[in-house]
Amino acid sequence: MTKPLLQVHQLSKSYGAIKACDRICFDLYPGQVLGIVGESGSGKSSLLGAIANHFPIDQGNVTYTTRSQEDLEITRLPEPQRRRLMRTEWGFVQQNPRDGLRMKVSAGANIGERLLDVGVRHYGNIRDEAAHWLRQVEIDPARMDDLPVTFSGGMQQRLQLARVLVTRPRLILMDEPTGGLDVSVQARLLDLLRSLVRNFHLSVIVVTHDIGVVRLLAHRLLVMQQGQVVESGLTDQVLDDPQHPYTQLLVSAALTP
Structure with missing residues (x-):
């Protein structure tokens, strides 16, 4: 059985009384694209930053399996080792290039x-x-x-x-990669991203508020609301038959012209 490339377990991060991430758990496998959606303030960008170890978390683990099959606990990496990982096996794509x-x-x-x-x-x-x-x-x-x-x-x-x-790199973290682009430019970029993911067998975590982006790119989906994952599963399954009222609202809003 294929081992997960990345394992996130019980990840939590609070800012005072606000829970940006509340006991988040998921596995990411080689070649898989995971989409994380939610409105502004849902915690999705905080989750991405926590995975990248941009700031300390309150509890939980983020475990990455390297090319040499070494398991690294990302939240405990010394800063020089974290920086080297981000230059080699990981990459981070900012919303604003x-x-x-x-x-x-x-x-x-x-x-x-x-x-x-x-x-x-x-x-x-x-x-x-x-x-x-x-x-x-x-x-x-x-x-x-x-x-x-x-x-x-x-x-x-x-x-x-x-x-x-x-x-x-083997793992790419993307924060709203199509944000701020015209619709036609977004479409061209999404086509390119799909091609790159397929050709280079990339594993990707993409954070976005755009349902259309995750439908085109993501194999699996997490829906976040107020720091919690309220629904998860195969992307088409979640979007075509949403179970949680919040997911239903997001999908409905995306379909409204």
Whole structure:
């Protein structure tokens, strides 16, 4: 039986009297996309940040199985080891690509920087890899020496993907990856994400308020309300036959023109 890539058990985080995450549990398997949906304030972004160990949690465990089959307890990792994990086996895609890119260096340098972080030093190899990943995310390699500030919002998001994927991570965390983009740009980005997930056998946790995003991308779904998972299961099953009143409300709102 396949072992989970990531195991989250009884994860809890409170801010004063507010429970951002309340005893969250789930397993994520290799090649699986997990969607987390809910309105603003439901706790979904807090859950993603807790998994990435961006801040201390109150209780629970987040266990990741590395390429070498070592089990790491993420919430107890020393900061240098956490940073290295985020540069190698994990990647984090920000909602605003400007938060995930260095805006004052070229597109190629944004991609090459992660290669430098993992020890690649040959300039020609770095350029070749940068060109390869620009093509993978549908950006003309002729734009390699251009600054990200000259790119559209959709291109910046695709460049952020190239920067994250160049070190071949196994797990990608995405926080509202299509937020703030026009509908046509969203559709193109979602098609690209589906292709990348399939071609590179990526495991993904994607947080979004957009039901359409998880229907297209996610195999499984968690629905969050006030820090709790109120419904979970296969994406189509949850969206086509929602059981919890809150899930029914989300789905109904998404269908309303």
